[in-house]
Amino acid sequence: MSHELFMRHRETLERAIAAVRTREFFAVFPESPSRKVYGEEAPAAGQQAFEARLGRPFELDQPTTGAWVGAEESPWGIELGIRYPAPDVDRMIAAARAALPAWRDVGPEVRAGVCLEILTRLNARSFEMAYAVMHTTGQGFAMAFQAGGPHAQDRGVEAVAYALDLQRRVPARTVWARATGRDRVERFEKEYRIVPHGLGLVVGCSTFPTWNGYPSLFADLATGNPVLIKPHPRVVLPLALTVEVARAVLQEAGFDPALVQLVVDTPEAPLTRELAQRPEIRLIDFTGSTAFGDWLERHAPQARVFTEKAGVNCVILHSTDNYRGMLANLAFSLSLYSGQMCTTPQDIFIPAGGIATDQGPKSFDEIASDLAAAIDRLLADPARAGEILGCIQNPATLERIERVQQAAGADVVRPSSALEHPKFPKARIRTPLLVRATSGQLDLYGEELFGPIAFLIEADDVDDAIARVGQLLATRGALTLLAHSTDAGVMARIEQLALERGVALSENLTGGVYVNQSAAFSDYHATGVNPAANATLVDEDFVASRYHIVQRRRPVREAGGAGS
């Protein structure tokens, strides 16, 4: 069975391995939530499967204390009431350790095949997953489907492709022959085995639990490491579904389902610190706050720690030949999922003298009001607006919007407002807040204010803007930088800045690709250079430190003659 899974997914894996080398467009799983692709029954079946979960215990045959825990609440306002088995961490770790040897011994190809089968089964459940992601993260349905389903699954395939490709670089065996004299050859058989680094801990985030979690989960699994998944206590269901599918596939393929276990904790009794410091945990993947990411980097020295933390994503406006496109693109970027993407821009630097455009020069004030108007236009239809904005995942974000808006007073360019959704009356929907600032107000815009909050910052000129962005990148870090300029010299200076500070740069986006978006197999997500992250989804480093090579050698028994 298990080798058959590799054969079944082999062609997909080879294509994925080729894709990350060319970085041309590639996708395994269709991103459209279309009946034509996923089947006529899929949307309704997915919704029913999701609804059948509500108000019930989520059964997982894992070591448990016997208690049931659950603290999820839907930002869309529906009742969830799902309870999960409270983990017995000691027995889980013991079970994971016991599961390791057989998983190690089957080798990279079988592991890759099993991982692809898990991802394929997850893909078949993308509608159910979409509802799970929507009602925990607050994303709109379409985004929840795409980012939570096929895009996350593709990121998982990408990690498996890297893992298989790198592990294959190590030959299983070789014959090593060295001439040691005129007629003598020392001849050795050598064997090389891939062994995993140890147990992995994947700490899930509250906004993109699958998209951010799958690269880690599948990089660990594909290189032989059992994984404990510790979801955010408010966003459990998407990873619980993932664990359920993974365990079922593992079991069918003849492996111990303890290779993937779900550790649910609660806000009152968090488990991450304790888990992260267990000596058995050798790999930790974390997406979340800078404070906790820094803590992990410093306090879990027994583990290799991969973090994606907070940053301050910036925009530099200098000039454009498509003013309308620029504004529409930016309006969408600021609105999408209410700015709750780790890639959403926050600080938009504009020269005091305005910018040159195809519609003539535009002053700072004109840009500010035109951007506000572009957002208004985008969000004019409430149903469509709700779909784009989604909900505010964390009530603390609502307070943050309120606080910044109050403090800004007359500097509010566009106030954030609540939006009624026809179908979800209790949904926490807020439109983006735009605030103007002077470049000296670093206390205002100089740290991440998570949520739909953006600043239009008046810089002296474009070089002042570049210098200030450089400072933010050095001190706070960022995942993305967006720049608009028709001047090759200016863009070259911005490119130099992005290179020096290690941030992914998007230039002159005016169409249907947004700075927030990062495409599997082509775009590297985070660089590991600036303070926003110490790792990249997915590069060689993300995978290579998860396994080791153990060799043995012995003389070839027949005495070697001369030659060969």
Added chain:
Amino acid sequence: MSHELFMRHRETLERAIAAVRTREFFAVFPESPSRKVYGEEAPAAGQQAFEARLGRPFELDQPTTGAWVGAEESPWGIELGIRYPAPDVDRMIAAARAALPAWRDVGPEVRAGVCLEILTRLNARSFEMAYAVMHTTGQGFAMAFQAGGPHAQDRGVEAVAYALDLQRRVPARTVWARATGRDRVERFEKEYRIVPHGLGLVVGCSTFPTWNGYPSLFADLATGNPVLIKPHPRVVLPLALTVEVARAVLQEAGFDPALVQLVVDTPEAPLTRELAQRPEIRLIDFTGSTAFGDWLERHAPQARVFTEKAGVNCVILHSTDNYRGMLANLAFSLSLYSGQMCTTPQDIFIPAGGIATDQGPKSFDEIASDLAAAIDRLLADPARAGEILGCIQNPATLERIERVQQAAGADVVRPSSALEHPKFPKARIRTPLLVRATSGQLDLYGEELFGPIAFLIEADDVDDAIARVGQLLATRGALTLLAHSTDAGVMARIEQLALERGVALSENLTGGVYVNQSAAFSDYHATGVNPAANATLVDEDFVASRYHIVQRRRPVREAGGAGS
């Protein structure tokens, strides 16, 4: 010039890249100190070059306080008296940072070419290097030549090969095209750039400064990182020569020599801790004590830390079809460089009931006395003995031998004795000490006792031996394990142990390959699994975490039509 260096070394690099994938025998630099290979004049010229260094300042045009420091002394007893410029660390770090951008921007191929040129020039100076290594580490001349010269240089080539191969996996650019509608295609140009992680610090060791240092130095350099080399204060000259050559080549190729700088400290005013905690230092490579390696792993969280620390290398004897060969091979392994290799066996486990051999059963006592006799035979000729044993590098090792020998009393199987060298009357030469122990005496044999000290430990039987070795591997770690058995079942259990504990296993060595030896391009040195090391010389992980990828993307300007 710089691209020309890549063309000059391209074929060698491609062959090296292929070699690490097949792991068959491969070498770039000839290991024999032969006049036929290196030229009639080379030995004398190397000796003269070395002697011309003695008693003089070693000029390096680096930032310095103006003072001169030097604390080397030759274990062979000759006067060295070399002084080195005392480092001005702040200015050195500033110089390294200033040198980074141009080195980053030339890309992987030019960097690989420059690195190969440095290694080729080092190879041409292998005789000078041999004397430098011999008179600082105490190695015999032949070993100093091989391990300090061509073998170290080959390890450097290996690191460059990995670095080039991995960096090449990232394309410089791509065109990414995604269909976004029936007739619409979003088309993007994307560019990807390799950027270095930051400044590297390579902390040299006192026994194999070049062999252990070159993989780190060249992995850093080849991936774009400037390097500060901090040699052991008693073993400076080999790395000073290396820095001199590297700086000359860099300068000739049009690069800033500040890419490679030598930071010499003294035992009285060590600099490593301070350097390791500088925020600018992002990569640290260390070979040395477990205590300091563990300290670095915990106290330099701003850096990726690669350590090779102490371990307890073991031997399990069960049975052999070549008793004489087994003893001769083991005698050589224990004697070579007086057990001062990180790969030398220390704890030899023997079943209480003895072992089966081609010469009939041998009891524990017979094996002990036969091994002692094999060592005596090997070292019978004083000149040859001095060449094999070399000198005791650190006087503390002399004290350790004395202490263990005194404490062992009647359990001494073979006493260590001083040996007079005809040419070097002051040389610190000691023969191996063999001590018998019961398996309960863990306090005696359970930690690394660096130097020519080995224990013959009576285990209940082979499975007791396997269990005890497993315990040592788990708690202390090891770089090597040697086993002798003609029983496939026994060997399978030992192989399983080696796999579980992550140690390189050598089986049934009876010829001219020794457990101490690790061949570039074929043998992985250390696994990163057990406590003896957290990294491997050289695998993908050793290189991939030294650089990152920064991308930029922009829409292709001509509006995309349908198709393609």
